[in-house]
Amino acid sequence: MQALSEIQLDELQEMMRNSCRELEELLASSSESSKPVALDEPIGRLSRMDAMQQQQMAIASRRSQTQRLQLLRNALQAMGRDHYGDCRLCEEPIGYQRLKVRPETPFCLACQSRSEGER
Numbered sequence: 001m002q003a004l005s006e007i008q009l010d011e012l013q014e015m016m017r018n019s020c021r022e023l024e025e026l027l028a029s030s031s032e033s034s035k036p037v038a039l040d041e042p043i044g045r046l047s048r049m050d051a052m053q054q055q056q057m058a059i060a061s062r063r064s065q066t067q068r069l070q071l072l073r074n075a076l077q078a079m080g081r082d083h084y085g086d087c088r089l090c091e092e093p094i095g096y097q098r099l100k101v102r103p104e105t106p107f108c109l110a111c112q113s114r115s116e117g118e119r
């Protein structure tokens with residue numbers, strides 16, 4: 001696997017910065033909807049069960065968004081230290097094709113599927 005070029009690094013950095021910004025905005029705007037459902041709150045045609053289910057989903061998606069944001073921040077930091085693009089387990093280059101799809105991934109495809117298989 002080839003090392004990343006300057007242009008590719010710039011592109012990935014730009015992508016990650018944009019995703020960071022989007023996630024931060026998303027998390028800021030969704031903080032209201034993951035609050036507990038107030039008992040006296042008029043919730044219109046939604047039953048309380050629906051409201052609670054939606055709340056659970058909001059909490060779950062906030063959790064995965066927070067995790068992704070953390071990965072993005074780590075990856076941007078790694079980029080600053082010139083460690084970006086290498087798998088954190090086997091230290092092989094992750095490869096541009098994979099990074100383009102998931103620029104924040106800290107693992108190469110082989111290590112990722114190995115760790116998912118262990119679950």
Ligand SMILES: [Zn+2]
Pocket residue numbers: 087088089090091092107108109110111112
């Ligand atoms: Zn690896």
